[in-house]
Amino acid sequence: MIQILLNTDPISEGYVILITGLLIVFGALVILALFFNFGLPVMLYVYKIITKGKDKKISEIKVKGDTGFTGEISAVIGASVHMYLSEQHDHESAILTIKQVKKTYSPWSSKIYGIQNRL
Amino acid sequence: MKKLIIIFSVLSLLIFIRPVLGLGANNQVMETTTVSNTQVQTPDEESVLDGAFKGIKTFYNYTGFANATSGHIIMIIVGIIFIYLGIKYDYEPLLLIPIGIGVIIGNIPFVAGNQTGIYETGSVLNYLYFGVVKGVYPPLIFLGIGAMTDFSSLIANPKLMLLGGAAQIGVFATFLGALYLGFNLPEAGAIGIIGGADGPTAIFLSSKLANGINVLADGTTVKNLIGPIAIAAYSYMALVPVIQPPLMRLLISKEDRKIKMKPPRAVTQKEKMIFPVVALILTLFISPSALPLLGMLFFGNLLKESGRTERLAETARTKLIDIVTILLGVTVGASTQADIFITKDSMLIFGLGAISFVIATCGGLLFAKFMNLFLKDGNKINPLIGAAGVSAVPDSARVVHTEGLKSDPSNYLLMHAMAPNVSGVIGSAIAAGIILSFLG
Numbered sequence: 001m002i003q004i005l006l007n008t009d010p011i012s013e014g015y016v017i018l019i020t021g022l023l024i025v026f027g028a029l030v031i032l033a034l035f036f037n038f039g040l041p042v043m044l045y046v047y048k049i050i051t052k053g054k055d056k057k058i059s060e061i062k063v064k065g066d067t068g069f070t071g072e073i074s075a076v077i078g079a080s081v082h083m084y085l086s087e088q089h090d091h092e093s094a095i096l097t098i099k100q101v102k103k104t105y106s107p108w109s110s111k112i113y114g115i116q117n118r119l
Numbered sequence: 120m121k122k123l124i125i126i127f128s129v130l131s132l133l134i135f136i137r138p139v140l141g142l143g144a145n146n147q148v149m150e151t152t153t154v155s156n157t158q159v160q161t162p163d164e165e166s167v168l169d170g171a172f173k174g175i176k177t178f179y180n181y182t183g184f185a186n187a188t189s190g191h192i193i194m195i196i197v198g199i200i201f202i203y204l205g206i207k208y209d210y211e212p213l214l215l216i217p218i219g220i221g222v223i224i225g226n227i228p229f230v231a232g233n234q235t236g237i238y239e240t241g242s243v244l245n246y247l248y249f250g251v252v253k254g255v256y257p258p259l260i261f262l263g264i265g266a267m268t269d270f271s272s273l274i275a276n277p278k279l280m281l282l283g284g285a286a287q288i289g290v291f292a293t294f295l296g297a298l299y300l301g302f303n304l305p306e307a308g309a310i311g312i313i314g315g316a317d318g319p320t321a322i323f324l325s326s327k328l329a330n331g332i333n334v335l336a337d338g339t340t341v342k343n344l345i346g347p348i349a350i351a352a353y354s355y356m357a358l359v360p361v362i363q364p365p366l367m368r369l370l371i372s373k374e375d376r377k378i379k380m381k382p383p384r385a386v387t388q389k390e391k392m393i394f395p396v397v398a399l400i401l402t403l404f405i406s407p408s409a410l411p412l413l414g415m416l417f418f419g420n421l422l423k424e425s426g427r428t429e430r431l432a433e434t435a436r437t438k439l440i441d442i443v444t445i446l447l448g449v450t451v452g453a454s455t456q457a458d459i460f461i462t463k464d465s466m467l468i469f470g471l472g473a474i475s476f477v478i479a480t481c482g483g484l485l486f487a488k489f490m491n492l493f494l495k496d497g498n499k500i501n502p503l504i505g506a507a508g509v510s511a512v513p514d515s516a517r518v519v520h521t522e523g524l525k526s527d528p529s530n531y532l533l534m535h536a537m538a539p540n541v542s543g544v545i546g547s548a549i550a551a552g553i554i555l556s557f558l559g
Contacts, residue, residue: 014298014307018291021553022284028405028549029284029542032398033277040274040390040397047389070382071534 186228190457198222198452204357211357211514214318214448218353221452237453248450251345254326256447257319258415263440264319264512264544265395265419266432272538274390275383278490279500279535283542285486286508287550289314289479293471294554300467305329305341308554310468313352314475315547316359316509321352322451323412324551327559346454347465351472353451359514362476363506367522370484371502375491376526378501380535388426395420402549408559409552413545476509483508483539500535507536510543 179185201219205212224244229235237244250256273280294311302310309325322345331343355362367376399417403410422432454460487505494500503523507516516536523532 010298010304010307011295013304014295017308017554017557018295021291021550021557022288024405024553025287025546025550026281026284028402029280029546031405032401032545033280035397035401036274036277036280036390036394040393043393044387044389071385072382072531 181230183228186230188228188457190461191226191228194226194455194457194460195223197455198226201354201452210360211353213444214353215357217445217448218350218452221449222455223452224449225453225456236456237450238456238459244450244453247446248454250443250446251322251349251450251454252326252330254323254411256443257323257326258411259443260319260440260447261412261548262415262419263435263443265416265421266423266436267440268416268420268423268512268541268544269537270394270420270541271386271391272383272534273541274386274394276535276538279504279538280542280545281490282483282487282505282508282539283510283544283546284508285505286479286483286510286539286543287315287546288482289316289475289477289509290547290550290554292478293475296471296474297467300471302464302467303335303339303341305333305335305558306344308558309344309348310471311475312547312551312554313348313355313468313472314479314509315543315550316352316356316476316479316511316515317544317547318349318353318356319447320412320510320547320551322349322447324555325349327555342464343459344464344468346451346456346460347468349451350455351469355472355476356511356514359476359509359511360518362473363480363515363518364522366477366480367484367503367506367519370481371488373526375488375502376523377530378499379527379530380501380504380532381498383534383538388424391424392421392426395424398545402545406549406552406556408555409548412548412551416544416548479509480506483543501530501532504532504536504539508539508543508546510540510547512540512544513537515543516540 183191198219198221201215201222204210205215205219225237231239234240234242234245236242237248239245290311291314292311293314294307297307297310298304305328309321309327309329312321312324315321325345325348329341329344329348331341333341335341395417399414402413406413419432419435422428422435483505484502485505486508487500487502491499491502501523503519507519509515516533519536520531520533523530
């Protein structure tokens with residue numbers, strides 16, 4: 001690596017890095033995209049087949065009823081629930097009592113040890 | 120008036136008490152003066168006054184007023200501007216305010232040698248700066264970002280991932296630009312990553328490449344550019360709402376801006392759990408040098424999506440990232456000590472940083488238009504979301520959203536823009552890994 005860097009001028013080395021770098025970044029993201037486009041559904045399908053017998057009793061929610069249910073609707077529901085919850089107050093007793101504070105001895109607030117004490 | 124008199128009397132008291140007690144750094148000087156005084160037989164009063172003035176003079180030499188240079192003053196004003204921008208215009212206040220105050224902290228003039236400054240070994244600030252220099256903070260920030268980010272829009276529409284790659288052209292174009300301006304390869308690589316619009320990544324890469332320690336093949340030492348690069352990256356990230364909208368209006372036609380995208384499909388929890396694991400393995404097999412960044416990012420995301428580690432995810436995305444952001448902001452700000460920061464290189468880096476943001480944004484926008492050529496009518500993407508491909512999470516997605524709303528008040532692009540936005544984070548981390556593996 002060092003040899004290559006020494007023998008070529010930085011600009012041409014820069015172009016090499018530019019091209020390979022862009023290609024690799026794109027390549028990585030393309031592979032990711034391809035995987036999630038095609039690989040993942042296959043994986044999930046296989047998983048479904050493998051576990052078919054086990055969770056048969058749990059029926060999935062029918063997708064038909066959910067066709068009109070978009071992310072926007074769920075956002076509205078979420079927002080309204082949030083607004084409803086955030087307007088709640090906890091009920092307090094409204095009776096104010098003054099409790100006497102019992103002062104216990106603490107060396108931190110001690111008047112025995114002042115700055116003048118030399119131990 | 121009353122205050123003035125009190126201050127004056129306290130000061131004069133201090134002056135008269137000081138020689139009596141014989142305190143002060145210049146004890147030796149005092150002794151010699153008294154010795155000479157006895158020889159010359161001058162009245163005692165004057166020697167006391169003399170010593171007092173000398174004491175004040177030494178004290179004055181230790182104050183900021185004596186040591187201030189124009190550079191310090193400029194940087195302090197810059198710090199105040201950062202704080203002002205953060206508070207008044209709400210440009211990333213979580214970053215600009217710590218950095219701004221850090222800039223002021225770092226530019227208080229002091230006498231070197233007392234373990235005060237951030238670049239003096241043994242000073243407290245130097246220990247905190249260690250996390251920046253060794254690249255400790257960036258992966259921790261990425262952990263928090265991972266625990267915050269919802270990748271579901273990306274999983275629902277994987278082709279948007281390409282936009283995050285397109286915006287990385289800013290990184291490599293800036294890299295080339297820096298080479299042409301005379302920076303050497305590692306420095307240019309560190310400068311280029313500003314175009315990734317990702318503060319932690321920029322700090323990570325510059326701490327590995329342009330740290331002032333590495334020695335090149337021809338025997339020269341690389342310059343320490345962590346401060347300027349981090350400041351440039353963070354300040355341009357904060358300025359995304361200023362930089363991006365004009366470019367969007369310039370490159371994207373009115374009709375295109377009104378394109379409504381299909382709402383993304385619902386993503387199952389299973390897919391969300393698989394994503395971090397698979398993406399971790401795939402991306403890091405391709406670019407292993409990005410391990411600290413992407414490893415932590417996807418680890419944080421798995422904490423969030425697994426459903427069993429909510430406590431850890433909660434800590435990572437709130438307390439932990441807050442703590443690290445505080446330390447990172449202040450120390451990066453303080454690293455801009457004027458005598459090290461104000462150089463021609465820093466100015467060049469700032470110029471290159473601005474250009475890289477412009478190129479990255481244009482790259483994303485144009486690539487989105489290019490993708491539209493291949494997509495069917497119902498499936499077209501709104502080219503505005505290409506601008507979110509520069510990372511700057513979540514600011515650039517928000518900018519896209521508001522720009523979309525300006526053209527069509529019923530067009531909500533935020534969810535769609537988050538997809539290229541988070542893939543921009545992944546893309547710039549991969550790019551950093553590639554540059555690191557080439558030049559590290």
